[in-house]
Amino acid sequence: MxxxxxxxxxxxxxxxxxxxxxxxxxxxxxxxxxxxxxxxxxxxxxxxxxxxxxxxxxxxxxxxxxxxxxxxxxxxxxxxxxxxxxxDTKKQQVIYEDRSLTVETIPLNHRMPCAGYLFREKPSLPHIRREMIDLYNIPVSQINNIKSGQGYTLSDGTLIPHEKLVTPADAPRSYAYCSDTRYMPELHKMVKGVNTLYHESTYAQDKKDGAEKYYHSTAQQAAMVARDAQAGKLLLGHYSARYNDETVLLKEAQEIFPNTYLTDEMKVFDV
Ligand SMILES: [Zn+2]
Ligand SMILES: [Zn+2]
CATH class of the missing domain: 3.30.750 (Transcription Regulator spoIIAA)
Known part of the structure; x- marks a missing residue:
């Protein structure tokens, strides 16, 4: 959480x-x-x-x-x-790691010490092609070897190459959560290539000065970070109560970064 x-x-x-x-x-x-x-x-x-x-x-x-x-x-x-x-909210570093992912801090610029978090899935192993295992009658004891890159040699000496026995692993996914922060022109470097970027968007452009003053961002500024980071998609959130309809935030962001979505309670997004 x-x-x-x-x-x-x-x-x-x-x-x-x-x-x-x-x-x-x-x-x-x-x-x-x-x-x-x-x-x-x-x-x-x-x-x-x-x-x-x-x-x-x-x-x-x-x-x-x-x-x-x-x-x-x-x-x-x-x-x-x-x-x-x-x-430590001042530096970007890995603070957690397990078998499947790492979590890094992202130093942010807010009225008090504040860090975002970047979740990176670790590369996974390729998927075994069940039908090939059955076809060549490959014993279960060989599955791990094949997953980690080996082929399989049949009793007559024929080598079945690794590539024939697996389908490629899914690309590792990443998710960055950046809230709350003033616009940081350099932030994109810390979240380069992230699949999904959540970035706060408290205000629309009409309150750009307010965003600066209260250490928050506009939707357009969030979109600039997503664009510069070459993120896959941008999720907006942390809206000011002054906006009854957040569509204005969405539209402003999409002018800069089209693949933008409004988050809301209970809404689910794929990373
Ligand atoms: Zn807040
Ligand atoms: Zn805050």
Missing amino acids: VDCGEGAQVQLRRSGLSFEKLGHIFITHLHGDHCFGLIGIISTFGLLGRIATLHIHAPEELRPMLQAQLDMFFNYDIGYKVEFHGV
């Missing part, structure tokens, strides 16, 4: 996603709309009997506040471990 505003646990429940599968929460910064839901979700997980450790990645400033809340409300007894990982 990236950010955890008030109401996050209600929406998580509505989404039908499994609470147990949530192992890591990445917080961008300490404004309420990004972290006020955290203690509620931690509490609910305890009531539901969670036992797996929950990892919180967030700017260091959250550590004492979260610890104080945990001590006060739960007296160390919520039945599972909450492990805090302080994030």
Whole structure:
């Protein structure tokens, strides 16, 4: 989960996603709309009997506040471990890695320390062609060798090349989440070639000065980052309440980067 505003646990429940599968929460910064839901979700997980450790990645400033809340409300007894990982919001670096993906920080420019997150899938192995395995009667013990690049030699000495036995792996996907931030002309370098870029778009062009002043971005500025990064698609969000209809934001962004979409609660996008 990236950010955890008030109401996050209600929406998580509505989404039908499994609470147990949530192992890591990445917080961008300490404004309420990004972290006020955290203690509620931690509490609910305890009531539901969670036992797996929950990892919180967030700017260091959250550590004492979260610890104080945990001590006060739960007296160390919520039945599972909450492990805090302080994030340096000033540099881009890998802060998490497992078998299938890495997570990098993206330093942003906001009124307080703030980092976005870049999720990169690791390259996966090619897919085995079941029908070829059956055709040549290849034993299961050879599958891993074939997946990692080898061919297979038949008993009469014929070599079946690797390429005939597999279909290519899916291209690794990447997703960058950038909220909240002033327009950063250099940001595109940190998210170069990303498949899907989420970039805040609090304002339309009529409030360009306000965006600068309050450390937020316009939809066009988000689109400029997507264009310069050669992103696959751009998702807008974090709209100012002044816009009853966000279509104006979408239109302004699409003038610069056509493959742009408006995000909304419960809307699902492919990465
Ligand atoms: Zn903020
Ligand atoms: Zn915000």
